Amino acid sequence: MSLVADRIAQTETPILDVLAERWSTRVFDTETPIDEDALAGALEAARWAPTAANTQPWRVIVARRGSDAHAKVLASLAGFNGAWAGDAGALVVFVAETTREGKPLLWAQYDTGQVAAHFTVQAHAGGLSTHQMGGFDRDAISAAFGLGEDFTPVTVMAVGELGDIRAASPELQARENAPRERRTIADSVIVDD
Secondary structure, eight states: OOOOSOOOOOOSSOOOHHHHHOOBOSOBOSSSOOOHHHHHHHHHHHHTSOOGGGOOOEEEEEEETTSHHHHHHHHHBOTTHHHHGGGSSEEEEEEEEOEETTEEOTTHHHHHHHHHHHHHHHHHHTTOEEEEEOOBOHHHHHHHTTOOTTEEEEEEEEEEOBOOGGGSOHHHHHHHTSOOOOOOHHHHOSOOO
16 A cells, blocks of 8 residues: 555645645654754744734643653553654644633633644645644643643644655554545534624
8 A cells, every 4th residue: 555646635725735735644754853954943933823912821842752751752642643653753742831820821722722733834844744643641741741730731743754654554554545534614614694
């Protein structure tokens, strides 16, 4: 089985190429270290994501393959995620600061999501592949990195060079070759008046 030749999203209306071409692989090059310039660019894009009242209620943990931090993040991953994500050049944890000075920051997870989205788009534009995961042990991440009660891990993102699909397991090849599908715009918009 080989990788589907065309992973470009079939959109209802034209969108930016960098968005249409972006997809979430599970096959990463196990040898190539993370491209530090592309990673720095993705972090810079994240830094400039929109944020409510410029509060910037987010942080990241960057864990490069082979480091103690990488092993801790990998150990927190649930089920199937742990089988493939360790191959990525880095695992990045996006963390929301949900309270500050005892007051809730109700928009913190939204802002953190924007940070992850900006990171993803810039990473893709810089030649990196990404895959976000919600299946991980948030308490384990908090304990491993000493995160206080004000901070909530939101997502873990595998980041690195695209790997060779032929080296992947049959199960992984099947998932990589699954059609790209999204709900229609009409099914997504609640009111369009």
